[in-house]
């Protein structure tokens with residue numbers, strides 16, 4: 001497994017719309033393993049392939065990392081097939097949007113279809129943090145960041161902060 005650098009905003013690559021995986025091959029399984037490694041190296045609970053520069057519809061999520069436990073779950077070609085009318089608010093962060101956290105409102109429960117690492121079709125009914133994380137990561141596949149759900153003012157302030165941080169990093 002190889003940990004790859006995570007792209008941070010503002011970067012046009014994060015706005016790309018990722019494409020479906022045609023067949024789950026060893027190359028895709030290698031990508032999933034690299035994504036898991038990159039996510040753990042950055043202390044994240046989820047990652048979309050585009051965050052390491054690969055525009056394929058692949059996510060990895062691990063919400064149960066207590067005591068060094070590792071159980072990265074890949075979601076390939078994930079699709080929301082049902083969403084509740086009830087909404088829920090969670091504070092979100094993003095490895096591509098460093099040091100910014102804010103509340104985002106999303107459907108509280110979803111039903112999601114996806115392929116597992118063997119290419120088999122699976123369905124998950126998610127609520128709580130899993131529902132939030134799946135929707136956050138699926139947004140990445142459509143070029144959307146959680147700050148795009150904030151008010152114009154908050155989003156503008158976030159972009160200013162990210163641009164400044166990036167400039168400082170480049171000149172350091």
Ligand code: K1U
Nearest residue numbers: 043044045046047092093094095096133136
């Ligand atoms: O998409 C990403 O960059 C991953 C993101 C997932 C996420 C977090 C919170 C709400 C929605 C989606 C992260 O993993 S941010 C880092 C993080 O959540 C965390 C880091 C250290 C300790 C606890 C949480």
Ligand code: ZN
Nearest residue numbers: 093094095096
């Ligand atoms: Zn994110």
